[in-house]
Amino acid sequence: MDVMAGHVIVGASLAGASAAGTLREEGYDGPVVLLGAERTVPYERPPLSKEYLMGSKELEAAYVHPPAWYVEHDIDLRLGAEVVGIDRDAGAVTLADGGTVGYDRLLLTTGASPRRLPVEGADLDGVHTLRTADDAVTLRGLLADGGRRLVVIGSGWIGLEVAAAGRTHGNEVVVVEQEDTPLKVALGAELGAAFGALHREHGVDLRLSSGVRRITGTGGHVTGVELADGSTVPADDVLVAIGAAPNVDLARTAGLAVADGIRVDAALRTADPRVFAAGDVASADHPLAGIPVRTEHWANALNGGPAAARSMLGQDVSYDRLPYFFTDQYDLGMEYSGFGALAGDARLVYRGDRDGREFVVFWVDRAGRVVAGMNVNVWDQTDAIQALVRRSFAAPVDVDRLGDPAVPLAEL
Numbered sequence: 057m058d059v060m061a062g063h064v065i066v067g068a069s070l071a072g073a074s075a076a077g078t079l080r081e082e083g084y085d086g087p088v089v090l091l092g093a094e095r096t097v098p099y100e101r102p103p104l105s106k107e108y109l110m111g112s113k114e115l116e117a118a119y120v121h122p123p124a125w126y127v128e129h130d131i132d133l134r135l136g137a138e139v140v141g142i143d144r145d146a147g148a149v150t151l152a153d154g155g156t157v158g159y160d161r162l163l164l165t166t167g168a169s170p171r172r173l174p175v176e177g178a179d180l181d182g183v184h185t186l187r188t189a190d191d192a193v194t195l196r197g198l199l200a201d202g203g204r205r206l207v208v209i210g211s212g213w214i215g216l217e218v219a220a221a222g223r224t225h226g227n228e229v230v231v232v233e234q235e236d237t238p239l240k241v242a243l244g245a246e247l248g249a250a251f252g253a254l255h256r257e258h259g260v261d262l263r264l265s266s267g268v269r270r271i272t273g274t275g276g277h278v279t280g281v282e283l284a285d286g287s288t289v290p291a292d293d294v295l296v297a298i299g300a301a302p303n304v305d306l307a308r309t310a311g312l313a314v315a316d317g318i319r320v321d322a323a324l325r326t327a328d329p330r331v332f333a334a335g336d337v338a339s340a341d342h343p344l345a346g347i348p349v350r351t352e353h354w355a356n357a358l359n360g361g362p363a364a365a366r367s368m369l370g371q372d373v374s375y376d377r378l379p380y381f382f383t384d385q386y387d388l389g390m391e392y393s394g395f396g397a398l399a400g401d402a403r404l405v406y407r408g409d410r411d412g413r414e415f416v417v418f419w420v421d422r423a424g425r426v427v428a429g430m431n432v433n434v435w436d437q438t439d440a441i442q443a444l445v446r447r448s449f450a451a452p453v454d455v456d457r458l459g460d461p462a463v464p465l466a467e468l
């Protein structure tokens with residue numbers, strides 16, 4: 057075992073690399089070991105389905121820190137280092153190569169992995185998922201010259217962003233979705249339908265309410281996707297984009313509580329005072345929402361990693377950031393702040409030009425709380441929306457005034 061136990065982080069991506077930086081910024085000068093299963097230095101994933109796939113940004117531009125930064129800050133970054141076990145009694149993690157690394161404090165930022173489609177043909181060549189830089193390199197190589205037939209299974213954010221990039225490069229794109237609108241889980245039917253219209257305008261063939269029976273192939277390579285109604289959509293490439301699942305196995309095997317993600321309190325601590333979790337993998341008590349919240353959002357990794365680092369250093373942390381998310385598809389950009397989990401029976405209140413796709417929409421629950429807000433092609437709204445969400449949890453909003461664009465958000 058490595059002799060001097062320090063602060064060990066498992067998962068070298070945005071949450072883990074940000075946490076490592078905060079440990080140093082806060083003056084911790086003991087060993088910091090950042091262990092990552094991937095072989096690329098920590099990078100941000102949002103560009104993988106946007107600028108990188110579009111060809112306007114290279115991978116290096118998405119690095120969380122330049123490679124030299126880890127050396128300069130005495131961060132022991134070990135790539136290709138998969139952790140296979142945690143011995144909480146001994147205070148050590150075991151690597152796939154048999155080595156062990158001792159810890160005083162352990163942070164789990166193991167993120168999430170794409171869900172696999174449980175159908176025949178899902179392992180054929182030409183069937184892809186998009187999570188890693190390697191995945192993105194493969195997809196860009198396939199789509200960049202256009203002229204291919206791409207079938208995207210799933211119309212969540214990643215599926216739609218890849219559909220947009222695929223169309224922009226001049227490929228034929230079919231999106232297969234089992235729900236009756238895209239993005240139904242994320243945004244609800246009404247706004248999901250608006251995204252559906254956007255994609256249809258750009259030539260995407262949207263097959264809604266369509267289950268997948270199997271993926272067909274010859275010679276080990278995909279040839280199409282057979283739908284539940286018996287029809288087959290021909291394909292050169294298939295992207296399975298049906299969501300991600302948190303990488304909780306390590307924690308569960310180590311006896312830590314897991315419910316959707318690794319359960320942590322608002323200080324991002326597990327029940328073991330030496331073990332913390334942040335980013336996509338963490339299901340954290342949210343002080344404002346009053347429920348455990350797990351989000352797969354860039355901002356949560358960016359801010360949650362540092363919050364966990366401060367907690368590891370014994371600082372008083374209450375991680376109460378609002379979930380925040382953004383997307384870019386064709387000429388539409390949007391930002392979303394709030395609690396999707398509380399938006400189930402909320403009513404929608406709009407400000408702006410819905411048809412022109414320049415508006416802000418709020419989700420208001422029965423108690424008059426603005427549980428979420430989204431700005432579409434209207435910018436510099438996020439701070440005001442987030443402040444409004446927070447205020448509305450203390451005192452309900454007046455919905456008529458909320459819908460009146462003449463009333464500044466700050467006055468609600």
Ligand SMILES: Cc1cc2nc3c(=O)[nH]c(=O)nc-3n(C[C@H](O)[C@H](O)[C@H](O)COP(=O)(O)OP(=O)(O)OC[C@H]3O[C@@H](n4cnc5c(N)ncnc54)[C@H](O)[C@@H]3O)c2cc1C
Pocket residue numbers: 066067068069070071072091092093094100101102103104105137138139140165166167168169186187188214303306334335336337351352353354355357380381382383384
């Ligand atoms: C294509 C794509 C586009 C996205 N676009 C957006 C967007 O527009 N807006 C937005 O808000 N969010 C977006 N996201 C989500 C965002 O990227 C994630 O929320 C963020 O990456 C989470 O960071 P993380 O550090 O928690 O986990 P991850 O980025 O998942 O990293 C976890 C790391 O841990 C490693 N790991 C796992 N288990 C082990 C182990 N046992 N040992 C060692 N290492 C391990 C993994 O290999 C991985 O490198 C996107 C995600 C993808 C994939």
